[in-house]
Amino acid sequence: MLRLDDVHAHYGMIHALRGVSLEVKKGQIVCLIGANGAGKSSTLMAVSGLLRPNAGRIVFEGDDLAEVPSHAIVERGISQVPEGRRIFSKLTVLENLEMGAYTRTGEDSIRQDLDWVFGLFPILAERRFQMGGTLSGGEQQMLAIGRALMARPRLLLMDEPSLGLAPKFVETIFEVIRQINTRGTAILLVEQNAHMALSIASRGYVMEAGRIVLEDDATSLMVNKDVQKAYLGG
Amino acid sequence: MLVQQLINGLTLGSVYALIALGYTMVYGIIELINFAHGEIYMLGAYMGIITFGLLTTLHLTFPTSGAALLIMMVMAMLFCGACGITIERLAYRPLRGASRLAPLISALGVSIFLQNFVMLAQGPRDKGFPHLFAGEGIDLFGSRISAIQMFIMATSVLMMAALQLLVHRTKIGKAMRATAQDMQMASLVGIDVDRVISATFLIGSALAGVAGIMVGMYYGLINFFIGYIAGIKAFTAAVLGGIGNIPGAMLGGLLLGLIEALGAGYISSEYKDVFAFAILVLVLIFRPSGLLGKDISRRV
Numbered sequence: 457m458l459r460l461d462d463v464h465a466h467y468g469m470i471h472a473l474r475g476v477s478l479e480v481k482k483g484q485i486v487c488l489i490g491a492n493g494a495g496k497s498s499t500l501m502a503v504s505g506l507l508r509p510n511a512g513r514i515v516f517e518g519d520d521l522a523e524v525p526s527h528a529i530v531e532r533g534i535s536q537v538p539e540g541r542r543i544f545s546k547l548t549v550l551e552n553l554e555m556g557a558y559t560r561t562g563e564d565s566i567r568q569d570l571d572w573v574f575g576l577f578p579i580l581a582e583r584r585f586q587m588g589g590t591l592s593g594g595e596q597q598m599l600a601i602g603r604a605l606m607a608r609p610r611l612l613l614m615d616e617p618s619l620g621l622a623p624k625f626v627e628t629i630f631e632v633i634r635q636i637n638t639r640g641t642a643i644l645l646v647e648q649n650a651h652m653a654l655s656i657a658s659r660g661y662v663m664e665a666g667r668i669v670l671e672d673d674a675t676s677l678m679v680n681k682d683v684q685k686a687y688l689g690g
Numbered sequence: 691m692l693v694q695q696l697i698n699g700l701t702l703g704s705v706y707a708l709i710a711l712g713y714t715m716v717y718g719i720i721e722l723i724n725f726a727h728g729e730i731y732m733l734g735a736y737m738g739i740i741t742f743g744l745l746t747t748l749h750l751t752f753p754t755s756g757a758a759l760l761i762m763m764v765m766a767m768l769f770c771g772a773c774g775i776t777i778e779r780l781a782y783r784p785l786r787g788a789s790r791l792a793p794l795i796s797a798l799g800v801s802i803f804l805q806n807f808v809m810l811a812q813g814p815r816d817k818g819f820p821h822l823f824a825g826e827g828i829d830l831f832g833s834r835i836s837a838i839q840m841f842i843m844a845t846s847v848l849m850m851a852a853l854q855l856l857v858h859r860t861k862i863g864k865a866m867r868a869t870a871q872d873m874q875m876a877s878l879v880g881i882d883v884d885r886v887i888s889a890t891f892l893i894g895s896a897l898a899g900v901a902g903i904m905v906g907m908y909y910g911l912i913n914f915f916i917g918y919i920a921g922i923k924a925f926t927a928a929v930l931g932g933i934g935n936i937p938g939a940m941l942g943g944l945l946l947g948l949i950e951a952l953g954a955g956y957i958s959s960e961y962k963d964v965f966a967f968a969i970l971v972l973v974l975i976f977r978p979s980g981l982l983g984k985d986i987s988r989r990v
Binding site: 504505506525526527528530531535536538542544545546547551554555556558559603604607 | 876880
């Protein structure tokens with residue numbers, strides 16, 4: 457479904473991606489783990505078209521995304537829950553969700569998805585007329601996820617959805633990720649919480665300094681000595 | 691005397707507000723002070739005269755001058771809107787991602803170009819604006835509020851209400867607010883940011899075009915240089931209200947108009963521009979974020 461072939465990309469002078477190759481198959485959860493600054497977020501930004509590769513190919517459902525503007529990439533079925541949530545703080549919760557469905561037409565199906573998102577996160581329904589900026593961190597994370605789901609993506613990119621959240625919220629978020637996946641949505645998940653991420657993923661990649669250094673089935677990575685030492689706390 | 695000055699101030703202020711909206715909307719989205727915006731207003735006034743001339747030469751007669759005025763306003767809005775989009779496309783978009791100074795200088799260049807173009811095409815002398823209002827106006831607490839003044843205030847209020855509806859109720863309006871807050875995130879939800887920016891220039895420029903017609907009618911004379919002072923005044927109004935803030939631009943415009951009129955009435959009319967620019971300086975020193983603006987530190 458999504459394939460990256462030897463992708464290189466720069467942020468100004470910084471060589472952020474130094475030959476990233478990975479694959480997400482239909483309906484899969486794939487997780488990307490690694491230290492801060494390893495290039496995980498850059499990988500997601502490259503898929504979304506906000507960081508353009510200097511070399512290599514990004515192919516989604518058979519099409520090269522190199523020339524596709526980022527807003528059109530959403531239309532093709534890829535949406536993102538970005539690092540730091542980045543909800544529109546001066547738009548209401550409802551307006552944030554409407555913006556998530558910006559590329560779609562068809563009132564009825566949008567309304568259905570809105571109801572589905574409100575079902576996943578009932579607190580958002582309660583706060584639908586509140587400004588996004590007034591929500592707590594956990595609620596903002598739910599809103600960011602809900603907003604990305606409103607695009608009805610076939611591939612969802614998630615960047616650190618559990619970062620900075622209370623343990624109770626972390627469990628909710630992972631439960632929701634599982635539910636989203638059972639609807640057939642493929643997920644490329646970047647996580648600090650490697651243990652949680654590997655436990656729901658079918659495949660995992662480990663990044664270091666802009667490169668993929670290890671890839672395997674999630675269950676094998678869980679028992680891999682190096683991974684345990686570096687990312688699973690021994 | 692006081693009531694008369696208040697009426698004059700509100701009339702002038704509502705025009706400043708209309709022009710200030712264009713500054714503030716563009717700044718809100720691409721953080722550019724569009725110094726060519728005053729010239730758009732000037733173009734609107736000229737488009738009014740040109741349209742009126744066309745209607746006259748075509749011997750199109752109207753049951754009322756109101757119909758002619760409506761056509762002039764629509765033409766000015768369309769023409770100015772098209773100019774705004776074109777200017778953004780040619781002079782600002784290629785510089786996106788460059789240093790902040792580059793588009794600013796480009797805007798000054800566009801402003802100088804338009805002034806000189808109009809001077810050459812339409813001549814350097816004042817042109818008379820057609821008289822379209824015969825109305826007497828009404829008396830209010832011993833002061834007179836003329837038909838033109840009522841028309842200017844009513845039209846401005848209508849335009850601002852329409853803008854508020856557009857920005858808060860329509861899909862493109864919500865996309866404009868989203869883009870103003872976080873342009874990258876806007877494209878991550880699928881908003882075509884270039885289209886939103888074009889729409890912003892279209893709307894801001896159309897409002898300036900209407901303002902041009904109204905001021906042309908109010909003073910009866912226009913020339914190629916009217917955009918300069920009006921532009922700086924409207925910019926002051928936008929800064930006073932909080933640049934980037936739409937209700938702020940409306941409030942700033944009205945306040946500036948009132949301050950100018952009261953200053954002109956009670957101190958000296960020769961100093962009326964001094965009041966406007968003294969306010970600009972004072973606001974920039976003591977409250978750079980403006981009356982309704984917030985968190986300017988993040989933007990600077």
